[in-house]
Amino acid sequence: MSDQKTLWNRLSAEDRPILFAALFVVLILAIGTAYTLTTQGTATLLSPTYLLQQLQVGAFLGLVAAGMMLVILLGHIDLSVPWTVAASAMMATTVGGPAAIPVGLSVGLLVGLINGFGVAYLRIPSMIFTLGVNAVVRGLMVAHTGGFAPQTAATPLMQYLAVGKIGGVPVALIVWAVVSVCIVLLLNRTSIGRYLFAIGNKEAAAFLAGVPTRRIIILAFCLCGMLSGLAGTLLAGYSTKAYQGMGDAYLLPAIAAVVIGGTHILGGRGRYLGTLLGVILIVLLNSVLSIMQMPEAGRQVIYGSVIIVMLLVYGRTEKVTQ
Amino acid sequence: MTLQGVTKRYGGVTALDNVDFACRLGSIHAVLGENGAGKSTLIKIMSGVVSPDEGIITLAGQQRIFQGPAQANAAGVVCIFQELSLIPDLSVADNICISNPPRRFGLIDKGEQIRRAEQLLARIHCEDVNPRSRVRDLPLSRRQMVEIAKALSRDPSVLILDEATSALTSADVDHVLSMLRKLRDEGIAILTISHRMHEIEAVADMCSVFRNGLHIETFAQGDRAARDIVQMMIGREISAHFPQKRTFTPGATALQVQNYHWENRLRDINLTVGKGEIVGLGGLDGQGQKELLLGLFGVLKKTRGTVRINGQAVRITSPQRAIRAGIDMALIPEDRKTEGLLLPMSISDNLALASLQNLSKGIFIDRQALSSAIEGGIARMQIKTGSIEDPVSTLSGGNQQKVVLAKWLMTDPKVVLLNDPTRGIDVGTKQEIYRLLRQLAEEDVSILIYSTDYEELIGCCDRVAVMYDGNIVRELQGEDITEHNIIASSLNIDEAVA
Numbered sequence: 001m002s003d004q005k006t007l008w009n010r011l012s013a014e015d016r017p018i019l020f021a022a023l024f025v026v027l028i029l030a031i032g033t034a035y036t037l038t039t040q041g042t043a044t045l046l047s048p049t050y051l052l053q054q055l056q057v058g059a060f061l062g063l064v065a066a067g068m069m070l071v072i073l074l075g076h077i078d079l080s081v082p083w084t085v086a087a088s089a090m091m092a093t094t095v096g097g098p099a100a101i102p103v104g105l106s107v108g109l110l111v112g113l114i115n116g117f118g119v120a121y122l123r124i125p126s127m128i129f130t131l132g133v134n135a136v137v138r139g140l141m142v143a144h145t146g147g148f149a150p151q152t153a154a155t156p157l158m159q160y161l162a163v164g165k166i167g168g169v170p171v172a173l174i175v176w177a178v179v180s181v182c183i184v185l186l187l188n189r190t191s192i193g194r195y196l197f198a199i200g201n202k203e204a205a206a207f208l209a210g211v212p213t214r215r216i217i218i219l220a221f222c223l224c225g226m227l228s229g230l231a232g233t234l235l236a237g238y239s240t241k242a243y244q245g246m247g248d249a250y251l252l253p254a255i256a257a258v259v260i261g262g263t264h265i266l267g268g269r270g271r272y273l274g275t276l277l278g279v280i281l282i283v284l285l286n287s288v289l290s291i292m293q294m295p296e297a298g299r300q301v302i303y304g305s306v307i308i309v310m311l312l313v314y315g316r317t318e319k320v321t322q
Numbered sequence: 323m324t325l326q327g328v329t330k331r332y333g334g335v336t337a338l339d340n341v342d343f344a345c346r347l348g349s350i351h352a353v354l355g356e357n358g359a360g361k362s363t364l365i366k367i368m369s370g371v372v373s374p375d376e377g378i379i380t381l382a383g384q385q386r387i388f389q390g391p392a393q394a395n396a397a398g399v400v401c402i403f404q405e406l407s408l409i410p411d412l413s414v415a416d417n418i419c420i421s422n423p424p425r426r427f428g429l430i431d432k433g434e435q436i437r438r439a440e441q442l443l444a445r446i447h448c449e450d451v452n453p454r455s456r457v458r459d460l461p462l463s464r465r466q467m468v469e470i471a472k473a474l475s476r477d478p479s480v481l482i483l484d485e486a487t488s489a490l491t492s493a494d495v496d497h498v499l500s501m502l503r504k505l506r507d508e509g510i511a512i513l514t515i516s517h518r519m520h521e522i523e524a525v526a527d528m529c530s531v532f533r534n535g536l537h538i539e540t541f542a543q544g545d546r547a548a549r550d551i552v553q554m555m556i557g558r559e560i561s562a563h564f565p566q567k568r569t570f571t572p573g574a575t576a577l578q579v580q581n582y583h584w585e586n587r588l589r590d591i592n593l594t595v596g597k598g599e600i601v602g603l604g605g606l607d608g609q610g611q612k613e614l615l616l617g618l619f620g621v622l623k624k625t626r627g628t629v630r631i632n633g634q635a636v637r638i639t640s641p642q643r644a645i646r647a648g649i650d651m652a653l654i655p656e657d658r659k660t661e662g663l664l665l666p667m668s669i670s671d672n673l674a675l676a677s678l679q680n681l682s683k684g685i686f687i688d689r690q691a692l693s694s695a696i697e698g699g700i701a702r703m704q705i706k707t708g709s710i711e712d713p714v715s716t717l718s719g720g721n722q723q724k725v726v727l728a729k730w731l732m733t734d735p736k737v738v739l740l741n742d743p744t745r746g747i748d749v750g751t752k753q754e755i756y757r758l759l760r761q762l763a764e765e766d767v768s769i770l771i772y773s774t775d776y777e778e779l780i781g782c783c784d785r786v787a788v789m790y791d792g793n794i795v796r797e798l799q800g801e802d803i804t805e806h807n808i809i810a811s812s813l814n815i816d817e818a819v820a
Contacts, residue, residue: 189686191678198675201664208621208653208661209676209729210645269666 014271017262020313021277024306025284032288045288056163056170058283060231060238062276063176064254066183067227069275070220072258073187075200075267076119076126078224080134081254084111085247087137088232090145093152093242100155101233108229109222111137116218141244150242158237172234179227184272196220200267253282260310323368323399323480323511328377330363337363338374339535345528347479350502350512352522352543355532356555356776356809361515364532365484368513369401370394381480395421398479402469402486408457415439415453418472442471447497463490470498481505483514487521499525519548519813531555552809564781565760573597575633576768577737579618582627587613589792591627595737595768600759602783603772605812610792611772612656615739618770619653620644631737645676645733652676652730656741658719662726665715669707672714672725673699677732699728704754720751727758738762740771744778756782776805790814 032045044050064081071078084107092104111133118129154162164171187193195216198206207213231250236242259265260281261274285306289299324344330337338360345351355361366372367379370388379386381397388394391401408417415436416423424434439453448467457465466486473481483502487495502512502525516522522529523543530540531554538554546554575594582591588610595601603611617625620638628635631649638644644651655661663672673696674681681692696710703724707717714725723743730738740759744752759769759782773779779786786798788811796811798804 185686189689191682191687192685194671194675194678194687197667197671198664201667202660205655205661205664206675208619208641208655210641211675212642268664 014262014269014274017260017310017313018271018274018277020310021260021262021274021281024310025277025281028281028284028288032284032291035288035292044291052168052170052173054283054287055176055280056172057287058279059170059172059176060235061250061253061257061283062279063179063227063231063234064250065257065275065279066179066272067224068254069258069261069263069270069272070183070196071126071224072255072263072265073196073200073267073270074217074220075203076217076220077255078112078115078130078221078228079127079251080111080115080130080137080225081228081251082245082247083134083137083141084108084225084228085232085235085250086242086245087111087141088229089236089242089246090141090150090152092158092233093150093154093236094144096152096155098155098157100158101161104233104236105226105229108225108227108232110225111228112222112225113218115225116221119221120214120217145244149244152241154237154240154242158233159240160237162234162237172238175230175234179230180272180276187272192216192219197268200264200269202268256307257282260307323382324380325364325368326378326380328364328367328374328379330367330372330374336535338367341377341532341535341537343530343537343540345480345511345513347511348506348509349527350506350514350525351528351530352526353513353515353530353532354522354551354555359532359555360535361532362484363535365401365482365513365515368394368480369399369482371401392421395476398477399482400473400476400478400480401482401484402473403484408465408469408472410458411456413454413456414443414451414460414468417457417468418442418453418475420472421476438475439471442474443467445474446470446501463494466490467494467498470501478510480511480513483512483516485515487516487518495521519551552806552813555809565757567760567784573599573766576631577618577770578628578630578633580628580630582614582617582625582629584613584617584622584625587792588617588625591792591794593770593787593794595770597768598763598766599785600763600769600771600783602779602786603770603789604776604779604786604798604808605789605795607774609789609812611789612741613792614789615653615741615770615772618644619651619739645735650734650736652733652735652738654726654730654738654740654743656745658723658726663714663722666713668711669700669705669714669717669725670696670710673710673729673732676729680733695732699732702731703728703758718748720747723747723751723755727755735767737768737770740769740773742772742774744773744775752778776808779803779808780805788812 029045033043036042036044064085068078068081088104088107091107092100095103115126115130115133118124118133119126161171161175166174187196195206195211198209198211199213199216203213232247235246239246257278258270258275259278261270261276261278263270263274285303286299289302294302326342328338328341328343341360341364343364353361353364363372367374370391370393373387381399386397388397409420412420418439419435423430424438425431426434436453443449443451443453446467448464448471451460451464451468457468460468467490470486487498490498499521502514506512514526526543528540529543529546529551531538531551533555573596576597577595579591579593582588591614593601603614605611613622616622618629618638620640620643629638630636636649638649641653643649644653659665664675674692677695678687681688681695700707700710705721705724705728707721714722717725727743744755759771763769771782780803783803786803786808787794788796788798788808790812795814798807
């Protein structure tokens with residue numbers, strides 16, 4: 001016990017949440033397996049098919065969370081994700097053909113650019129500005145579709161990226177992996193990554209050190225928007241069409257995944273590995289709860305409680321007074 | 323009110339050392355001293371903002387320990403602080419009555435509140451302030467008057483003014499001074515800190531001089547000449563060891579500032595710094611020295627005037643520009659904890675921050691170049707570190723400041739601006755910083771340094787520009803750089819003293 005305690009203390013503030021999230025993932029799998037063993041006599045949860053399927057579903061959330069993490073590292077937040085996802089999906093399916101995916105990404109990029117401009121140059125708090133942008137995009141999309149479910153369909157390439165498989169591995173998972181590698185390189189190997197952490201820690205100090213703070217903020221929002229756009233485009237491929245509110249289920253889980261993974265909600269601290277684990281944790285938790293046939297109400301309660309408990313363990317802000 | 327044997331330490335620094343001090347009802351008592359002499363700490367202790375480590379405070383014969391400003395206020399000790407304590411978005415009347423608003427049926431009585439505010443404002447001849455207007459909309463001098471009215475609303479028996487007149491117009495100062503006399507005649511004890519000698523001469527009954535946390539002497543106003551007072555404020559030998567100044571032959575001008583203005587805080591500044599020259603900015607705190615450094619580094623918006631680097635006129639609109647090749651500036655900011663460092667981040671991240679641009683190949687950081695640059699920075703400043711991946715917050719204050727300096731040295735600057743770089747730093751590190759500055763100067767780097775420590779200016783600088791009220795009032799050179807001259811110019815008193 002005492003050994004464990006010293007191990008816990010030896011871990012840095014970034015590593016603790018990651019270890020904790022990893023343990024929790026194992027715990028969820030253990031509880032789920034125990035449940036299926038007693039009720040069905042099989043360990044479905046541990047089969048590669050099931051796990052790959054979960055990761056495929058998780059890829060969409062993972063893309064959104066990756067972008068969200070960049071913004072949260074800055075100490076900001078992007079609440080325009082739901083309708084960035086939906087708008088990208090709708091515009092991509094509307095245009096169709098080979099231009100579908102570039103259009104989807106561009107829509108996300110454009111929304112991100114607007115968000116970044118509002119936050120970096122107009123100095124409007126991101127929480128308010130992105131919320132407003134979300135509402136505007138939503139209005140534009142309702143106008144675009146006339147309020148009905150869009151009748152357009154996803155292109156074959158979009159469907160392939162979302163549900164296709166290469167050697168048994170879902171393509172969506174590969175897309176997520178490629179994006180993850182890029183993000184890890186960005187965060188750890190480029191000056192942009194260092195600047196993100198620096199700004200999130202103390203924007204004034206970063207500014208005085210000659211960091212181009214505004215450009216970095218805009219860039220982070222652009223990447224977040226573009227990744228949301230990518231997620232939306234793939235999601236449209238997954239369900240073969242775009243629909244109203246398809247992004248609604250991604251905002252809270254994305255923020256939760258980032259924060260559960262140990263990224264400080266006020267910015268400046270975090271590891272991408274944590275965000276990955278956070279996404280997996282949330283996807284598995286959802287899945288296990290539905291296997292256990294937990295009613296929707298109970299799922300929501302457990303889901304919210306888990307997030308709060310995780311944050312109680314390591315996500316608390318420092319006291320105002322010593 | 324009397325203080326006996328009061329001592330207050332901040333970390334290793336003793337701000338007040340076994341101070342006995344008394345101020346009597348019905349008198350105006352002025353407290354004098356250099357920056358860091360312990361005046362502010364004295365006031366903070368008397369008004370309950372901080373509690374002393376040792377010593378006894380007696381008020382009207384009773385021993386008191388204040389647990390906070392509210393308790394001190396309730397006991398009749400009211401302080402008007404240098405930094406305004408008004409809430410900008412509330413009305414004047416709301417602010418004046420904030421701690422004890424008049425109530426009717428348990429709710430705040432707005433009408434009574436406004437009447438009360440009007441009365442108090444009238445008492446200090448401030449009828450032109452409308453109690454209904456928002457504090458934010460008032461000019462600084464009016465706000466200061468509201469602050470005074472607010473203090474009066476608490477019905478003080480001991481009133482403390484911490485440079486309360488520094489933001490006022492001369493007409494207002496006259497009103498405030500006459501009000502102080504009136505309050506004294508009503509039997510209130512008044513304690514005032516001011517750097518304006520003529521005001522002290524005009525109203526004070528008693529003067530006390532503080533130096534280095536010690537209470538030097540108390541005497542009746544008029545018993546001592548201005549010259550003696552200045553001597554008392556200095557009262558020590560230059561003790562720290564500074565590296566030998568080189569006999570400076572004015573070389574090419576590296577930095578030239580002409581007719582530099584910013585809002586009303588900097589006025590018509592003309593200054594040059596030669597290659598390899600160390601120029602100090604002197605004067606009392608808050609006379610525009612910090613603003614000048616920030617302005618030169620591109621932090622302030624809407625500065626006017628010409629800045630030349632090596633004879634080329636440049637427009638520096640952001641720190642990003644200031645660090646560019648061709649300008650090559652560096653700024654060691656005032657507060658290393660909030661402006662100089664990213665405390666939770668690692669030592670290496672902090673060191674690298676300003677020079678990442680130069681250490682990247684394409685978009686990726688050249689890790690080899692980075693680590694050798696970091697090693698170089700640590701070696702040059704002899705920073706004592708465990709692992710360079712430890713958070714910079716684990717270092718001592720002196721080593722933290724060395725990290726800030728090393729961070730900028732890694733960018734190879736040609737003009738280094740320093741804003742009070744040795745504040746709160748141990749003596750050993752201070753000496754290392756002095757040596758470093760001299761060494762840089764010998765490498766033809768131009769240095770502009772602001773320091774609140776006069777000794778430092780005297781020991782380090784080839785030239786000292788003393789600022790007063792946003793203006794350079796005097797430039798001292800060579801043998802003329804003495805504490806006497808700096809203090810005299812800082813207070814803007816006549817040459818006769820010097």
